[in-house]
Amino acid sequence: MSETLEAPPLCAPGREASARGAAKVLVKSYGCQMNVYDSARMTDLLAREGYAEAASEDDADLVILNTCHIREKAAEKIYSELGKLAILKRERAAQGRETKIVVAGCVAQAEGELVLRRQNAVDLVVGPQSYHRLPELLSRAAEGARLTDTEFSVQDKFHALPDASPAQIRARGVSAFVTVQEGCDKFCSFCVVPYTRGAEVSRKVAEVVAETRRLADAGVREITLIGQNVNAYRGEDEQGRAWPLERLLELLSDIAGVERLRYTTSHPVDMTQGLIEAHGALPKLMPFVHLPVQSGSNRVLKAMNRRHLAQDYLNSVAALRQARPDIALSSDFIVGFPGETDADFEATLDLIRAVGFASTFSFKYSPRPGTPGAERDDQIDEDVKRERLAALQELVAAQRQAFNAATVGREIEVLFEKPGRHPGQVAGKSPYMQAVHVAGGRDLIGRVARVTIAGAGSNSLAGRRVEESGGATN
Numbered sequence: 001m002s003e004t005l006e007a008p009p010l011c012a013p014g015r016e017a018s019a020r021g022a023a024k025v026l027v028k029s030y031g032c033q034m035n036v037y038d039s040a041r042m043t044d045l046l047a048r049e050g051y052a053e054a055a056s057e058d059d060a061d062l063v064i065l066n067t068c069h070i071r072e073k074a075a076e077k078i079y080s081e082l083g084k085l086a087i088l089k090r091e092r093a094a095q096g097r098e099t100k101i102v103v104a105g106c107v108a109q110a111e112g113e114l115v116l117r118r119q120n121a122v123d124l125v126v127g128p129q130s131y132h133r134l135p136e137l138l139s140r141a142a143e144g145a146r147l148t149d150t151e152f153s154v155q156d157k158f159h160a161l162p163d164a165s166p167a168q169i170r171a172r173g174v175s176a177f178v179t180v181q182e183g184c185d186k187f188c189s190f191c192v193v194p195y196t197r198g199a200e201v202s203r204k205v206a207e208v209v210a211e212t213r214r215l216a217d218a219g220v221r222e223i224t225l226i227g228q229n230v231n232a233y234r235g236e237d238e239q240g241r242a243w244p245l246e247r248l249l250e251l252l253s254d255i256a257g258v259e260r261l262r263y264t265t266s267h268p269v270d271m272t273q274g275l276i277e278a279h280g281a282l283p284k285l286m287p288f289v290h291l292p293v294q295s296g297s298n299r300v301l302k303a304m305n306r307r308h309l310a311q312d313y314l315n316s317v318a319a320l321r322q323a324r325p326d327i328a329l330s331s332d333f334i335v336g337f338p339g340e341t342d343a344d345f346e347a348t349l350d351l352i353r354a355v356g357f358a359s360t361f362s363f364k365y366s367p368r369p370g371t372p373g374a375e376r377d378d379q380i381d382e383d384v385k386r387e388r389l390a391a392l393q394e395l396v397a398a399q400r401q402a403f404n405a406a407t408v409g410r411e412i413e414v415l416f417e418k419p420g421r422h423p424g425q426v427a428g429k430s431p432y433m434q435a436v437h438v439a440g441g442r443d444l445i446g447r448v449a450r451v452t453i454a455g456a457g458s459n460s461l462a463g464r465r466v467e468e469s470g471g472a473t474n
């Protein structure tokens with residue numbers, strides 16, 4: 001932990017907030033699901049310290065930005081957000097009201113004290129492995145210190161975090177994330193994650209089971225196991241034996257109340273035969289896999305240090321489809337990695353055509369400080385990146401549309417999660433991660449029901465519920 005001695009506080013900590021009731025915190029999450037999970041844990045931790053949840057910045061005495069550093073744009077967005085918060089903080093200070101601003105997550109980890117130097121209004125910078133120390137850090141910040149804590153803690157952060165209460169769990173809905181693995185040892189040459197999140201660590205089997213049970217008991221019906229490389233999971237059981245992900249999934253599928261299991265994000269080299277076979281063996285494991293490939297060119301894959309060939313990826317896809325014929329695939333792509341030629345890019349389009357994806361995320365390569373890719377002198381022109389991204393996105397949009405259209409007329413199970421956009425509608429998710437809405441009431445939320453798909457757009461499906469007797473209802 002380091003400390004800088006700038007800008008003393010304007011007001012006594014928390015005094016104004018207590019005059020207006022409990023102090024309120026807003027945790028804003030950017031980037032991946034890991035951050036969504038961490039943001040919820042920070043909110044729970046601060047609830048224990050007496051902070052209520054704020055609905056917006058206007059309402060919050062403490063604003064935490066849980067940030068993403070994966071691409072330059074994501075990181076710069078944080079500074080523009082901080083600029084707005086700095087104005088809010090100044091205006092309130094003029095009225096005698098205090099606001100604390102915390103930068104957490106991967107920008108905090110990667111930039112540390114630089115964040116304090118770039119934006120004077122920031123009180124605390126706390127990394128993804130240190131946020132369990134927020135209460136202590138906040139009380140020191142209340143005394144006027146501006147602090148940075150980006151240590152990879154020896155203490156297990158998860159042990160220091162309180163469990164969410166049943167009411168907190170219910171407020172977050174029927175689908176929940178559980179972090180089972182953090183960090184990455186792969187060092188892809190474009191990626192900052194191994195530097196911001198540290199080495200691969202898996203949570204113990206018993207901890208994951210306990211957290212899943214608590215969620216299911218409070219009404220959660222779908223659990224998504226998350227990790228930067230979730231299929232590299234090697235959590236220990238009570239005898240100290242390391243379990244692979246498929247064994248964990250098998251155990252979790254026996255927990256009462258758990259109706260659906262998913263996992264994300266996977267790396268192709270950790271897609272073992274055992275995990276592939278689990279898709280055929282575990283009915284609760286949903287037929288959808290997010291398996292980022294990044295490129296279809298062997299030359300680029302090698303330069304990216306992805307440690308597999310395009311054909312290995314295609315083989316895994318074929319094996320997954322053999323284990324579970326209706327499985328839907330999703331992936332991440334980067335266009336314009338240094339040295340990528342037209343032929344390399346064509347190979348990526350060929351791979352996409354060969355697989356047929358249900359959904360994808362695609363990005364222009366963004367050089368990140370400290371990564372080998374950023375040092376290369378064969379960076380690709382921005383216009384070329386833009387053109388390639390547009391061509392790739394056109395292809396995958398057509399595939400997504402075709403995938404959605406192919407579900408029309410089918411009867412599929414939907415887990416209902418929330419009221420729909422229009423009155424009298426309820427919305428949920430298909431096994432293949434498609435948003436589905438039907439006519440129906442709130443009583444459906446938390447239930448899995450059979451639905452006949454009547455229409456498909458590019459982003460959602462419309463359906464009719466099938467009565468248990470077999471007919472369709474509106």
Ligand code: SAM
Pocket residue numbers: 032070071190191192193228229265266267292293294332333334363364365366367368
């Ligand atoms: N662990 C996952 C894997 O192995 O593919 C990916 C996790 S990463 C947080 C999410 C995605 O961000 C990556 O799959 C990649 O497509 C994208 N990404 C990472 N670094 C990037 C960069 N420098 N420029 C553009 N996209 C990037």
Ligand code: SF4
Pocket residue numbers: 184185186187188191192193194228229267
């Ligand atoms: Fe980043 Fe590669 Fe690790 Fe995924 S596997 S988090 S892309 S370094």
